[in-house]
Amino acid sequence: MSRTPQPTRMSALAVVCTLAAGAALAVPGVAFADDRRPRTDEVQETLDHLVEVDGVPAALATVTDHRGRDRNRVAGVGNLATGGRVPVDGQVRIGSNTKTFVATTVLLLVGDGLVELDAPVETYLPGLVRGPVDGHDITVRDLLQHTSGIGSYTNGPPFITDGAVTLTALKDWYVEPHELLALGLAQPATPPGAWSYSNTNYLLAGLLVQKVTQRPLGDVVTDRIIEPLGLRDTYVPGRGERAIRGDHPLGYHAEPAGSALFEHTDIDPASSWGAGDIVSTPGDLTTFFRALLGGEILQPAELEQMKATVPMDLPGIPEGWRYGLGLQSTELSCGELAWGHGGIIPGYQTDGGVSEDGSRGVTVATTTMHAMLPAEASADVTARISELVDTVLCS
Incomplete structure (x- = not known):
């Protein structure tokens, strides 16, 4: 099925929040499947392109199909200085998720x-x-x-x-x-x-x-959420906690826009707090959104309120994007809706979506904010991830 790529949900929120930066750095693409052997599939091809063409240091993804089966994929390197591996389903800062x-x-x-x-x-x-x-x-x-x-x-x-x-x-x-x-x-x-x-x-x-x-x-x-769902790799940082606790790829930032990437992993997330301080993995984040939309966390009345949306009516945001109560919906090519949020924080960006019933989902994390890349690369990254979300949820 032919699909027209649309910007991912957080690319617009990045514009709205005016958190823009820009830089590019070509890095070698090293892709591993769950068993650490190279494997080619649509998800892997997307991650490889993000690294090899668009200059993202590392990309991680978790995809859950309609049978509830998870696939974890990674590409790039987890440490630009050493060429160290990207941990499968590694921890990242999830920003506004x-x-x-x-x-x-x-x-x-x-x-x-x-x-x-x-x-x-x-x-x-x-x-x-x-x-x-x-x-x-x-x-x-x-x-x-x-x-x-x-x-x-x-x-x-x-x-x-x-x-x-x-x-x-x-x-x-x-x-x-x-x-x-x-x-x-x-x-x-x-x-x-x-x-x-x-x-x-x-x-x-x-x-x-x-x-x-x-x-x-x-x-x-x-x-109320993390422990009941068994999200073992998800946590809220403690006061003054700067390092990421578990196995993780390093995050990279650039400032000012257009300058070289530099390592920016350990930060005090206090300036994000309830707006964006949680650490998680693509797998845990997909599990959370699938459980939420699948009715496993909230009672039906509260979930219905959460999904009652208003238009995100601001310049630069595509028509059809709507926001509920901490939850966003976007239209898919197959006529269904993708539900989720997305998040940016210096060093990391997470995008994705789950189906209306929570049966299918995908989360993609990169180790840099897309807005840090050159304009043409940034547009390609957002379109490519959006197309992957559309492909997974419309399958």
Whole structure:
């Protein structure tokens, strides 16, 4: 079946978040299947192209077919300096996929009767949201759906300075959520009720979880989602935890745009917190989204609310992209929908999707943000991954 490639979901969110960088580095393509022997298939061919043609240091993928069978593939090298291998289903930072974990946690609290989606944020976080947007005027749903009008804390200093991305300086920056919240509340508001992606929304969602449960956000996400699903290679980093715990490929970044890649694996993820700090693997991430869409985590009423979407109506985002409560849908060539999220963080990017019933899924991780590549390579990467998602879910 002929398919027209479309941008992957996080390529648009990268534009919206204005986290753009650019660089290219040709590296040797070394591809291994699960048994460590070279094997050619459509997934492998895609990963090989990302490495050999587009200049991604390493690419990892997990595909689950309609029979529930997993295939893990890798390409490239896990360490540009040594040429070390890419660990099969290795751990990566999953960026804004974290938002789906947090939104799911909030919806579990809704199912428990502890949170109401359409209650004002002021109900749970009294006095906290003041400025261009007031906590009396926005709901919990607005936070999860990005319709609160609160600006993103990543839209200004220290993340962007004089129009240039300045993320390298934040590598070892430990910051408390309330400090990030102050940055977000100082940003100009967007039109009330209109969709506008804001990392500040998920700072507030995380603080809401902590206020309602009286427990750290990471503990609640772990207890309610990670451990029940048996996601053994997924975790929420502890305070000040910079290294990735398990077997992982190194991450690479470039700054300013167009400069050479440099190793950027160990970072303090505090500046991402509930908006993007979780570490996982392509396999665990696929399992999570399949379980979520398959009805294994939320009750039907809460899952239905999560899948109630609004248009992602901003310049540069393709028509048909829609956002629910920490969950995005995009149209496939076969007439079905792909569900998921996606994530970027310096050093890594994760894209993919699962079918409506959760029976099929695919996650692709790269060891650099696509926006760091030259424009033509970046466009090719996003289109190629999108085509793979379409192929897997329409099979």
